[in-house]
Amino acid sequence: MMVDFRLPDLGEGLPEAELVQWLVAEGDTVTLNQTIAEVETAKAVVELPSPHAGTVTALHAAAGDVIEVGSVLISFQLEGAEPEQPAQDVATAAESPAATAAESPAPAEEKAQPNLVGYGAAPRSSGRPQRRARGGAPRPAVIDTAVLEAAPHDVLHTPEPVEVVRERPRSTPPVRKLAKELGVDLALVEASGATGLITRTDVETYAARIDSRDQAAPAVAPAVTAPNGGERTTRIPIRGVRKHTADAMVRSAFTAPHVTTFHTVDVTATSELIASLRDDRALQGHRIGVMAVAAKAVCLALLRHPTLNSRWDGENAEIVQYHYVNLGIAAATQRGLVVPNIRDAEKLTLVELADAIGGLAEVARAGKTAPGDMSGGTFSITNVGVFGVDAGTPILNPGEAGILALGAVRRQPWEHRGEIALRDVMTLSLSFDHRLVDGEQGARFLREVADILHEPGRAMLLR
The missing domain is CATH 4.10.320.10 (E3-binding domain)
Known part of the structure; x- marks a missing residue:
């Protein structure tokens, strides 16, 4: 029996995806759940498992095609079933995608498809992918x-x-x-x-x-x-992550009134703490850096300043304050900027935060961040210092009240205990939604984060 597999809803209500590459070819025999293709949504690259065991009879799209959810992606001759047409006709159908689509069984025959997540998209009437101008036959x-x-x-x-x-x-x-x-x-x-x-x-x-x-x-x-x-x-x-990021940033910039405030702080004590932790043999293999310390400081400060950890719900005329922290970590990748988040970050130790940040960055650079990992954030951090930048005016992730940018740590003359000395200095940039956060509240939050970075031991005094 011949069956068609339609592009499933990959989550987050995304209407389309770009076919990155096929991992099978016409005539290949595949097993159930074998990865058959990679597709790129507006948020991530996703591997598609085969819903059937059988032989690939037709590929209905080529690498680079943009395919709408519900469009036919690939056709199979199910294992153990008798072919519906002679081999010569099958070859002809393979050369003519239109003929293959016309001879495919009606959507009702696709009930054999397993109940995988997102495979419930409504089939399109045409049965063919809607391709942009640059698309073509496989x-x-x-x-x-x-x-x-x-x-x-x-x-x-x-x-x-x-x-x-x-x-x-x-x-x-x-x-x-x-x-x-x-x-x-x-x-x-x-x-x-x-x-x-x-x-x-x-x-x-x-x-x-x-x-x-x-x-x-x-x-x-x-x-x-x-x-x-x-x-x-x-x-x-303009597609994929770049398109999604642009849409989100424009929506955020023209919805939430942004305010950015800056604070330059002596972080020499944090640098010394990081150096001592790196020399600790018990912590070998854990990459603890300034981002991890700043993340810990932000988690502690957010629980004491809930206005920065909230959401504006205009539909219900409410301000939603979170009693947990889903901390977004901005990561620059070849596909564009992604912001996966660490769930319940306030419950993690400094070492656990460092491991989580490193894991998110590694997955993001590989383009494997799941769409679900980039939703539900409550506050974000971006590290512009890794590019040698001192400060910036970061744009809020839609739905979040604040985002903190970490500048470069620079060794420069600074006043220390009444004298001028060479110290490690960093500039912090905090952008916040002025509908939710008053200037005083934003300044107090930023100062508390800066105080912890100035004297990490102060974290021992907080709860």
Whole structure:
């Protein structure tokens, strides 16, 4: 029996996802819950498990396509079931996605699909992914470079399937757009970089080589370049994390009246504490830094200043104060800024906070942060100091009352016990929602965090 698998709702009510890469190909035999693809939502890269055991008969999207929830993604011939059409017809259907979609069974036959989380999306009437202009039919995976060098021009452009010997080509959206404009099949382009990522130069070089092999083919117009030989412009599609971050920041900036206040503090005692903890053999393997100490200070101060740990509920005309801290940690990644949060951070020790921060950062850099880990935060911290920046005016995460930016720790002359001495100095920047937090409340909270960083022992006096 032939069944279709539709893109499920991956959580958070996100309406679409971009197909990053297929991990299977047509004709592959897959097992139940085997990972078949990676898709990128506005918040994270998610691995899709197979809901069936059987043979892949058709892939209804290509890497880079944006697919709406409920659209058909892949078709299977279930294990142990008789094929519904001859092998020749199946091959024809594989070459024609429209034919495959037309011959797929009605949505009612998809009851065999297991009850996995989010697999309840309503099917679309068309049964096909709605693709943006740069999308296209599924392409074969990358072939051996020896095939590329030896093949004549007509072979390089054949639509017939090519033997798969390694993973599908990796490239960026602008490169895929350029390849489509030049009529280049990325599956036939060899990546020059060590990371295996196909670049604009790789595509242009391949296009030039094809042009030299077939003078009868229309000439490819040379790229317009700047006097220094570089590209004049680069167009990057607004999608994924970048789109989600932009929407959230605009919504926050034009909803919550932001106020930012600054305080520069001597954190030499914190630097000495961190150094002593790093030298402690019992704490080897725990990366305790200024972010962890600041996180502990924020948790202690929030429980004493609940206005900074609250939410404006305009619909019910209420201010919701939290008696727990879900601490957001801003992490810069190649996909953009993400802010996963540490649940019930106020219950963790300094060492546990350091481990949690390190774990969140590692998962975020790998692009594996789950959408649920980026919701439900009550307060956030961002460390601009790692980029050598002293201060900033951070924008609130929507729904949160405050965000603290940590500046760079600098060794500079500072007044200490009536004399000038070299001290470790840091600037703290606190942005808060003025609907929830008065200037006095924000200043008192910031001063308490600064006092703990100035004298970490003061934390022993708080409860």
